[in-house]
Each structure stands twice: as C-alpha cells, then as structure tokens.
Amino acid sequence: MSSDLATRIQQRLSELGKSARGASLEAGLSDGFIRNILTGKSTSPRGDTLEKLAIVLGTSEAWLLRGEPAEIENSDRRERTKGFSPVIIPGEQLVSNDKKLPVYAAARGGDGHHIVTFDPIDYLKMPAVLQDVKGGYGLLLTGDSMVPAYWPGDTALVNPNLPPARDTDVVLYHTPQFHQGEEEAIIKRLVGVNDREWTLEQYRPERVFKESRADWTVCHRVVGKYNAR
Structure with missing residues (x-):
C-alpha cells in the first residue's frame, strides 16, 4: 500500500x-x-x-x-x-436457484418519471426479502434522479404489500394494471404522507416536493436492490 x-x-x-x-x-x-x-x-x-x-x-x-x-x-x-441507501442483497441471501422473480423495465420518462412495462424482461433468483411475497418484483431502473441510492441499471426489489412508511423508498403508480400494458411511475424517498398528498425526495437535482394521492394512488415499498455493478 x-x-x-x-x-x-x-x-x-x-x-x-x-x-x-x-x-x-x-x-x-x-x-x-x-x-x-x-x-x-x-x-x-x-x-x-x-x-x-x-x-x-x-x-x-x-x-x-x-x-x-x-x-x-x-x-x-x-x-x-446515510438514511437513503437501500439494502444491497448479497449472494448468500438468494434463497432459490430457480429464477422466479420477474423483472420489469422502467424506461426513462419526463420530469423524473418512468414508464413501466409489465411484461417481464428477465427472471432473477428470489432474494430472502421477497420469499413468499405475493406479487413481489424487480424494477430495472434508468435515469439518475435517485443517484446515489440507485444508479442506472440497478434493479429495485419491490414488495407491493407493505404499507407506506416514512423514510423508506417507494414506487408510486397512477393506476397500475399489472401484466397489462404500461404504467407511469416514480421512484422516490417517502418523507411524509397525509390523507391528501405524498411528500417525496429525490437527489438529482436535489429537491423535496409534494404529489397528490389522488393522482398517485398506489404505493409499493422498495425493500432492497441488486447492483448493476
């Protein structure tokens, strides 16, 4: 050295x-x-x-x-x-050799949004955090609005059954119809929530902003990620 x-x-x-x-x-x-x-x-x-x-x-x-x-x-x-980094899933936490976790592509859209196509582009080994989770999936990300938490090419691991919680990473959808076409989505950090709106945070560019819950009706919790590197 x-x-x-x-x-x-x-x-x-x-x-x-x-x-x-x-x-x-x-x-x-x-x-x-x-x-x-x-x-x-x-x-x-x-x-x-x-x-x-x-x-x-x-x-x-x-x-x-x-x-x-x-x-x-x-x-x-x-x-x-420091409170913003998702859990990186190591190899020893892959609980099955069978590739059963569907991965959907999130194409980059305008204003930090993503267009998610609910037609799996790949299947990965199931991580422990999603074992036996109904509807769990991976989301292959593009864009840099969430760097350094998520880099282009990272796969967010999503549990659609957990309730919204402050200081967690979430994917918000308008009205997703899984396995049917495309849906607009945003992946952000959830800073706060009330009956009317979400308070969200992103990092590039840095900003905290609000979105209506009437517009973004569905919230899925991100529970980890696979690194692209």
Whole structure:
C-alpha cells in the first residue's frame, strides 16, 4: 500500500471500523474494489465512483485524492444520504436457484418519471426479502434522479404489500394494471404522507416536493436492490 490514496482510504476504514469489503459493498461496488486500491492493483477511481467512496468513508473527493480538508457541505450531504441507501442483497441471501422473480423495465420518462412495462424482461433468483411475497418484483431502473441510492441499471426489489412508511423508498403508480400494458411511475424517498398528498425526495437535482394521492394512488415499498455493478 504505497499510494497516498490507499493510505487515506485505510485511515478512514480504521477510524470508522469498516472493512474494505464492507465499504465496497456499501458504496455499491464490487466486493474487492477497495482492496484492489489498497494493494495497488487498480488506479485511482474517478467521477461517480470516487463520489460514492467519499460518501461511504465520510469525507470528500478532494481529501481522498489530494489530502485537502473535507468541505462542510460534504458532511451535510452524507447526513442526507446515510438514511437513503437501500439494502444491497448479497449472494448468500438468494434463497432459490430457480429464477422466479420477474423483472420489469422502467424506461426513462419526463420530469423524473418512468414508464413501466409489465411484461417481464428477465427472471432473477428470489432474494430472502421477497420469499413468499405475493406479487413481489424487480424494477430495472434508468435515469439518475435517485443517484446515489440507485444508479442506472440497478434493479429495485419491490414488495407491493407493505404499507407506506416514512423514510423508506417507494414506487408510486397512477393506476397500475399489472401484466397489462404500461404504467407511469416514480421512484422516490417517502418523507411524509397525509390523507391528501405524498411528500417525496429525490437527489438529482436535489429537491423535496409534494404529489397528490389522488393522482398517485398506489404505493409499493422498495425493500432492497441488486447492483448493476
């Protein structure tokens, strides 16, 4: 471990009590990603990957690369993000070798919306969080309105039977008719709810906004995800 980047990553891992593998998975990367940096097998990450590492390690991109002091606003961003990451489902929680979980495609629409086609594009192994859940499904995502929680190509794991709950990720639909055509949907974080409206949050661009429950009548809970990477 000779590079300054590797030294700083190891410092933060030690301070946080995290393992290289655990931090890699928390960032939505391959389990050996950070280990390869520490052992000199990979070069410095850039762009979105560096940003994800900085968030998980509780610092800034500038500090990781050059040792510059972490900016205050990065700490604020971590506070907003730390409760927002869905559970990443590891391989040992795949409970069946049979591929029974239907995956629907969510094509990018306008204003952060998705157009979901209820004709499975694939079937995946069933994760423990959806075992014996009637109507459970995966949603293959595009667009970047929910980065860093969900990146394009990630699959959200959805339980349609759980009630709405604050501080969870949800998929809202107008009037879904599953397995029949297409439906407009949005995947956001549920900040609050009352009889009239949903209060939702997204991250790119950052905003909190309200939508009418009369317009978005159905709420499905996201219980985890499969990473595209």
